[in-house]
Amino acid sequence: MERTNHKNKSHQKKNGSETEKLNLKREVGLVSAVSLIGGIIIGSGIFMSPQYVLANVGSPGASLVIWAVCGIVSTLAALSYVELGTIIQESGGDFIYVLRIYGAIPAFFVAFTFVLVVRPMSNTATALCFSEYAVAPFYPGCTPPELVVKGLAVIGILVVSIFNILNVCFTMAIQVVFMVAKVVGLLIIAIGGVVTLAQGNFGSLQNTETAFQNTQLAVSPIVMALYQGLWSFAGWYNLNNVTEELKNPEVRSAYFLLLLLGPPVL
Template sequence: MFFCHVCVCAIKVVTTVPSSYALCSLFSVAMAGKEAEVLKMKREIGLIGGIAFISGTMIGSGIFMSPQFVLGYVGSPGASLVIWSLSGVIAMLAALSYTELGTIISESGGEFIYILRIYGSCPAFFAAFTFILVVKPSSIAAMAISIAKYAIAPFYPGCEPPQLAVKCVAAAAILLVAIANTLNVRLAVRIQVVFLVAKVLALTFIVIGGIVAITQSSTVIVENFKIENSFKGTQFSLSTVGMAVYQGLWSYAGWYNLNYVTEELKRPEVNLPRAVVIAITLVTGLYLLVNVSYLTVMTPRELMSSSAVAVTWGNKVLGSWGWVMSVAAALSAFGSLNGTFFSGGRVCFVAAREGHMPDILAMAHVHRLTPSPALIFTTLISLVVLAIGDFQSIVNFFSFTAWIFYGITLSGLIYLKIKKPELPRPYKVPILLPILVLIAAVFLVLAPIIDDPQIEYLYVTLFILSGAIIYVPFIHYKLCPGLLTKLTVFMQLFLEVAPAEKNL
């Protein structure tokens, strides 16, 4: 099955056009006022943009909100730094493995398209179903919550802001990012680059602030990192380590971002690996230095009790100017939200293009060349997730489901290396890398369940399997193929969109 798919990808593109697509194509010609012209997404992302989309998505809410959770799970400063380092190594190895997949299968869509080309339609649908309805919206909602908490923290000094206020601000952030991404791809890329510069400066400021704090008084950091105290109180179990790594990896979420937009990346065989190595190295180094800076002024107890670590750090180091850290954290999380939203819409777009979602979601605006229906759908699902979840539960839910499919994808790379070594590979990694990350993925999925089984994991599994209710009748047996034709044509006219072909 895979061999046929790869031949199609490597040699030519064969597109099966549904009946509603035929109507949409006529609209495309009419709207463009030209003879039949292929509508494709443009390659707008270069190396700088690629680095910005990876590191700009990774550096966001996590480094400002997850440190207290990581420390809370493992119990000691030394163990928390080990978790942050381990998370960075896992992210780097996973990203390099994905880079090889991205050069073999040079299509957008991330896990969905890789699983589709390697394992076929059924598992790919479950990946699309889960990522579109759970993983991406959960990630977007969690980032929006962190933006809101930091943005309104100065207005509620010394107490938790009301949940209603937090969620209203978070919803506004999601809508703002959705509008920017719907209007123009270049605008989204520029936002990502500008906010990356801002957040790197903010983290650098925290690092420098920590150095200054040490020169003034080294009591706290010496107490935190004395040999006898560094690992004192460490809580080690499969569940605590697994949940701590979940929180750590949440802060590295985004290492996979360019694989979702490969068709919009210039020279992906060159820029994809370069962007991955530069971005993750930069982020890992900054994260470790920032965590050390937090621990220069806060005891483990203070850090774990803080609802906004960067704000607490700012209040201690900057005094009355501590609110600046709230603004910096909110802006940082906004850039991360933009990158996650950009890639999330592409998963929905590619899944629809392959016939696994309604046709309307596979269309792009005829003038702006943005997948606006997919972006609008992603916005709506994200707002629903935002309304019903809180930050910590959303992160854990996101991590558990995401790593199931990361593991399946990495097993596909191992399969290709063993069974299809002749496939062209502009970039290669040793087979040991995906094996190590696959082991980590299995651990992250099974460890919390084995050590501390909770009913929520069963609910997640049942939700994923519930996709069969849609897949069997509508995708596999193709029942009611024209069910949404009228709605598709109406939405196409209303949104001024038409089917977009692959850009290979």
């Protein structure tokens, strides 16, 4: 995302010379902020993880339990980040929190790991998932060539990076459009599922015996299923990376609290 600096009107004098304080422009409003979080959470994970969750735990009932646990953990973590974002109103997310609380050395390791491992691997996984879905219609009945999938993934990363560098407002507008498209897609799937259940087609969920039949209770399958589920929810922490670009961050955080607490209460 673009980091646009502007000159602060007030000048500070230090050692007889004038210095200008630089601040980030507050251009991210409520709709853009919600779209940023929603657009990242509703990514490739939610469309690919369900099959892996079910494959690891072995039964539909156990997979629903896994999804419930992942949802509760992610909600609690997001609520913690809302509080951190209102107390420490600086951009940087994990890095700035570790820096302010534990000091420079732990913060350096956080930044080092994030820049060289976490973010590149996350972007790569997302780009590859997008590429596989994008090229699948052109290769019906067969596996797409690996070179085509990886090539399109590289192009996707470059295009997204260029858009983020050029203009933050334009990027947020694109984010809103794609978030709406993804929400519509999920609503179609969810409504289809509700209609199927309303028609009495419960399948293996008719009773507990069939719902939890063949459940894998070993540590490894459960951990892998939890990883896949949490990956689908990943993204709730991204807004804290741009706290200084939010308009009225305290107000925005209050709205996010209502959004997070609303579904469980309703």
